[in-house]
Amino acid sequence: MEKVIAGYTVDVTEEGYLTQMKQWNKEIAEAIAKELGIHELTEGHWKVIEFLRRDFAETEKVPTTRRIKNVGNIPTKDLYDLFPDGPVLKAAKIAGISKPVSCV
Amino acid sequence: MPNDDKIKKVSIIISKGSLEGVYPGLILANGARMKGIEANIFFTFFGLDAITKKKMNKIKVATVGNPAMGIPSLIGIMPGMSALASGMMKKQMEQLDIPPIPEFIEMIYDAGGKLYACLASVEMFKLKKEDFCDQVEDVLTVGDFYELSAGGQIIFT
Numbered sequence: 364m365e366k367v368i369a370g371y372t373v374d375v376t377e378e379g380y381l382t383q384m385k386q387w388n389k390e391i392a393e394a395i396a397k398e399l400g401i402h403e404l405t406e407g408h409w410k411v412i413e414f415l416r417r418d419f420a421e422t423e424k425v426p427t428t429r430r431i432k433n434v435g436n437i438p439t440k441d442l443y444d445l446f447p448d449g450p451v452l453k454a455a456k457i458a459g460i461s462k463p464v465s466c467v
Numbered sequence: 468m469p470n471d472d473k474i475k476k477v478s479i480i481i482s483k484g485s486l487e488g489v490y491p492g493l494i495l496a497n498g499a500r501m502k503g504i505e506a507n508i509f510f511t512f513f514g515l516d517a518i519t520k521k522k523m524n525k526i527k528v529a530t531v532g533n534p535a536m537g538i539p540s541l542i543g544i545m546p547g548m549s550a551l552a553s554g555m556m557k558k559q560m561e562q563l564d565i566p567p568i569p570e571f572i573e574m575i576y577d578a579g580g581k582l583y584a585c586l587a588s589v590e591m592f593k594l595k596k597e598d599f600c601d602q603v604e605d606v607l608t609v610g611d612f613y614e615l616s617a618g619g620q621i622i623f624t
Binding site for chain 2: 427428429430432438439440443447448449450451452465466467
């Protein structure tokens with residue numbers, strides 16, 4: 364389905380995850396973040412978002428928390444502090460990639 | 468489903484010290500934190516091995532008395548079988564990005580999960596707080612455990 368986010372028309376799933384990562388931009392990220400209760404995206408947030416987008420483009424999978432830690436060099440504690448209450452679910456939505464489907 | 472029906476808190480009991488006894492509880496706890504659900508883990512009986520510094524790295528899968536393994540117990544009893552099966556299973560898990568137990572415990576702790584040891588078992592095995600990894604919050608009585616589980620779901624594994 365189509366949705367207008369930050370003035371851009373994008374394709375999203377019912378849950379609001381972008382289906383085409385190339386439709387994403389930083390303004391869309393900021394708008395989704397606000398919807399999720401994150402009012403300002405800091406340098407730490409962008410580091411996670413950029414890693415998720417880069418890794419998703421390479422592997423076609425949303426990285427696990429462990430991969431974000433070991434490959435993305437983002438400590439798990441920081442990840443949870445930056446995106447409280449469901450960090451990878453939230454970060455993936457903001458990053459304009461698929462909903463994570465892994466159990467770990 | 469209205470928001471009020473969502474699970475907000477889980478308290479998971481890990482009571483077994485085999486690989487297949489420990490992982491489900493850890494995956495449930497970590498998965499809860501990934502969904503923003505509060506998670507406590509209570510380690511009891513041989514489950515304590517998963518948080519005991521000297522043992523947490525050596526947890527093995529049971530090859531004897533475990534019909535689902537497809538290995539006859541007579542073969543499973545042979546020296547090295549358990550290590551072999553554990554090695555194979557660990558390799559599989561690594562491919563799925565499921566961490567080894569010490570790393571998993573650390574991740575759950577960093578994710579805000581709380582880890583506790585059961586007092587009765589700690590006394591039975593003559594263990595001390597120092598025998599456990601740093602991520603263990605406290606040694607609790609069953610009564611304490613129920614108190615901290617109040618308002619959430621309790622899962623026994």
